[in-house]
Amino acid sequence: VERKRELMRLYDETVDFYERRYREIQLEKYEFARRYLLPCTTLLEVGCGMGFYLRELRKLAKLVVGVDFSEGMLRKVREGIVVLADAEHLPFRDNVFDQVLSITALQNFPNPVKALEEMRRVLHENGRLVISSLRKKHPLPLLMGLVERAGFRILEGIDEPRYEDTFVVATKSQLHKL
Numbered sequence: 001v002e003r004k005r006e007l008m009r010l011y012d013e014t015v016d017f018y019e020r021r022y023r024e025i026q027l028e029k030y031e032f033a034r035r036y037l038l039p040c041t042t043l044l045e046v047g048c049g050m051g052f053y054l055r056e057l058r059k060l061a062k063l064v065v066g067v068d069f070s071e072g073m074l075r076k077v078r079e080g081i082v083v084l085a086d087a088e089h090l091p092f093r094d095n096v097f098d099q100v101l102s103i104t105a106l107q108n109f110p111n112p113v114k115a116l117e118e119m120r121r122v123l124h125e126n127g128r129l130v131i132s133s134l135r136k137k138h139p140l141p142l143l144m145g146l147v148e149r150a151g152f153r154i155l156e157g158i159d160e161p162r163y164e165d166t167f168v169v170a171t172k173s174q175l176h177k178l
């Protein structure tokens with residue numbers, strides 16, 4: 001809890017710096033992740049920060065919801081619906097989202113498997129997860145292991161040296177399509 005509070009304060013206090021320093025880099029990661037997202041009805045972004053990509057996501061999904069626990073970050077969001085919440089306790093019912101996206105946030109969560117289990121819980125039965133995390137914290141085999149431990153079936157793991165993140169695409173369903 002203390003670590004979470006510290007992080008919350010850090011993100012709250014560095015919003016403007018974050019925007020200047022990271023906007024371009026993050027947008028490139030979002031563009032890359034977007035290739036793995038499908039047009040859908042409901043999409044959740046976990047750790048959406050100041051919502052760099054929410055407007056684009058709205059072209060893919062009818063309803064886009066962003067979650068972040070930094071009030072400072074969320075105040076900057078100009079698009080769509082955002083919810084102030086902890087990724088490890090998502091305030092949504094089971095099976096309500098078609099897809100979950102999370103970019104460069106998992107490395108911050110004290111209990112990443114709990115957060116991934118929450119993402120899985122709120123996904124529809126055939127729902128898809130597209131997630132990235134900082135490689136220095138979660139090299140690809142580690143990220144894939146966490147995603148699997150949370151009960152997902154991995155579709156693809158991507159270790160693209162151009163980015164400081166590793167990416168995983170996974171599905172909630174353990175059934176192979178017939």
Ligand SMILES: C[S@@+](CC[C@H](N)C(=O)[O-])C[C@H]1O[C@@H](n2cnc3c(N)ncnc32)[C@H](O)[C@@H]1O
Nearest residue numbers: 011026047048049068069070086087103105108
């Ligand atoms: C590196 S930023 C990435 C933000 C955004 N995805 C982007 O690419 O610009 C990590 C984000 O995760 C959020 N975050 C960290 N721990 C969180 C938690 N436990 N629950 C919800 N959000 C969290 C931070 O507030 C921050 O906005």
